[in-house]
Amino acid sequence: MCNNTCYIKCQKCHQTTGACTLCNDGEWGETCEKTCVPNCKICDKLTGDCRICKPGYWNISCENKCSDPNCHVCSISSGECQACKSGLWGENCQTHCGNCTSGKCGKSDGRCASCQFGFTGQNCSILCNIGNCSSYSCNVNYQICYGCNSGFWGTSCKHKCNQNCLSSCDKSSGNCSSCKDGLWGANCNETCMYNCSTSSCIRSNGSCSSCRAGLWGANCNETCMYNCSPSSCIRSNGQCSYCIPGLWGLFCNETCSKGCSDIGCIRNNGHCYSCISGFWGAFCNETCSDCYSSCDRNNGMCSYCKDGLWGNLCAESCGQGCLHSKCRMSNGYCSPCNSSYWGDRCNKTCNHNCLSCSKVNGLCDACKPGLWGSFCENKCNRSCRSVGCYIGSGECMECGFNRWGNFCENVCSTSCSWGCNRHTGYCLRCENRYWGHDCSNKCNDSKCEQCSLTNGLCSVCQPGFWGLNCKSTCKSDKCLDCNKDTGYCSGCPLGRWGLLCQNMCRDGCPCCSISTGACSYSCPSISGIFFIYYFKYTFNKKLISIAYVTLWHMFYADITSIIHI
Structure with a gap:
């Protein structure tokens, strides 16, 4: 191997x-x-x-x-x-080869193995110019062309083709290769029959290649049926190729079903191409049932149902509780139900105390006011506010005034001034001079106007006092009121200013800023001042000192005698 x-x-x-x-x-x-x-x-x-x-x-x-x-x-x-x-020949290789096909020639004589198109001779140097010889090749010595120019024929291509030839003719016989329209025969000197389509016929025997529209037969001398469209039929038997819309059959002499759409029916069997809305079947002669519009062409099953119906033939009614009377076509299930119904087909009624209930199990989703429970069978506590209570637990959503607890069953302390916390019962605010969760403790200091709700420490002193326990008097007897932390005046009599109200406003200035002494020409009236003082100390003793002190920052009237009433 x-x-x-x-x-x-x-x-x-x-x-x-x-x-x-x-x-x-x-x-x-x-x-x-x-x-x-x-x-x-x-x-x-x-x-x-x-x-x-x-x-x-x-x-x-x-x-x-x-x-x-x-x-x-x-x-x-x-x-x-x-x-x-390559391309040269001769003793010294200085002579160029002729129009050889390969570009090469013999060294001694320059002879070509073959010539390029249009040339002849031993060295392919002679141009083929014999008569109408084509540019292929020729034999000059014998005046023979190997191919003729279009429209000529013969050994030397000296003869013209018959004028009825479409383009060229046989080089040897001069017979036309093809004829001009409407002619036939070896020399195309015979006329085609009028009934031939586009006046063309078979060159050898003159029979029509095809018939004019509306004709048929071997010689195209038979007329197609008038029902054929567009006036055309099969040449061999006269049967219509196509029918005008609304007809069918081999000769288009049958009428399509009235349920067929405008495009008609199939020529061979009368089956409709498509049905008009409301019909089905091969001939569209079956009527759709209670379908919304159309049904399946093959089996009559509805594509969509009218509102309130379901099933393949839309013969079933949706449940009375279906919203807008609509349900699924496949099984009659509703989605969603009207508020008073439940079940897959919304054919079950919610409890009469329900505003709405679960579609799955009928349990109430919402109750009428004042009720709670799975079927709204329980009443809310009377202390619940009008918004009612939670459906699952019966706990009040909001409590009435002075009530607290999950069910608002507890009463706020009588010492609470603004009610109490809904969940803890702790007072939201105490009366002046009281503190604690239930406002049962008095503030520790006698001069304290208001103290902390949680530890009793004084937060606001009575006018004229300051300090942690409100036991110190203001640092100047000219102060109408003073700062709790510093004791400096926070309000001066009319015409005075400064930390101790020790300075007089400049001449002609009725009142001025307590901190800068800048003059102000809009001073409040004495009656307004007296009303504020009277309201603070005689009406309900609730803390309004913030407004009181702020007001005194705006004006400085000498009402010492009024304040000491």
Whole structure:
């Protein structure tokens, strides 16, 4: 078996020994391991002597260039040119080849193996110009064209084709290859019958290739049925190819069903292409039932139902509790129900105390005012406000005045001035001079106007006092009131200003700023001042000192005698 590989540079080797018998070009030696001299293409395998030089070189060592630059191959022994470069010929390779097909010609005589189209002669230098000879090829010596120009025929293409030929004719006989419209015969001198379509017929016998519209038969002399559309029929038997809309049959003499749409029915069997709305079946002669509009063409099943109906044929009624009387066409299930109904088909009634109930189990979603429970069977606590109570627990949503607890069952402390916290019962605010969750503790200091709700520490002193326990009098007897933390005046009599009201407003200034002494010409009346003082101390003793002190920052009237009433 040949399963061993020859040496790398060996082109052929012995089948049994593997000894190299032929080296690759440019190689020599026992294993083709040696390289031939430069410019040598093939050298002796054993001696290395050059046998064939590369193109353009000669000598046994291929060291000489061919004397003629146009020479492609010269003799290795004499240097004489043996083959010219492509496209040249002659002793010195200086003559160009003619119009040879390959561009190559014989070195000694320039003869071409074959000529390019339109040329002839030994060197293909003679132009084919015999009469109307085409540009393919010719034989000048015998005046023979191998091809004619269009419209000519004959050995030398001297004859014109018949004028009735469509374009060309046979080179040998002059018979037309094809005829102009309306003609037939070898020379196209016969006229086609009028009934042929576009006046064309078969060139050999004159029979019509096809008939004019509305005709049929071998000679196109039969008339198609008037019901054929568009006035066309099968040439061999006169049967209509197509019918005018509304008819069917081989000769279009049958009427389509009235349920067919405007496009009509199939010519072969009368089946409607499509049905008008409300009909079904192959002939659209079956009526859809209570379908909303249309039904399945094949089985009459509705595509959609009218409101209030369901089922394949829309023969079932939706439940009376379905919202807008609509339900699923496939199973009659409603989605959603009217507020007083429940169940898949909304055919069950909610409890009469429910405003609405669950579609799944009938449990109330919302109760009438004042009720709670799964079926709204329980009454809310009377202390709940009018918004009622939660449906699941009966706990009040909001409590009435002075009530607290989940069910508003507890009463706020009587000491609470603004009610109490709904969940803890703690007072939201105490009367002046009281503190604690239930406002049962008196403020610790006698001069305290209001104290902290949680620890009893004084937050607001009575007018004229200051300090942590409100035991100190204002730092100046001229103060109408003073700051709780510093004791400095927060209100001065009319015409005075400063931390101790020790400064007099400048002349002509009725009242001025307590902090800067800047003059103000809009001072409040004495009656207004007296009303504020009277309201603070005699009406309900609730803390309004913030408004009182702020007002005194705006004006400074000398009403000491009024304040000490």
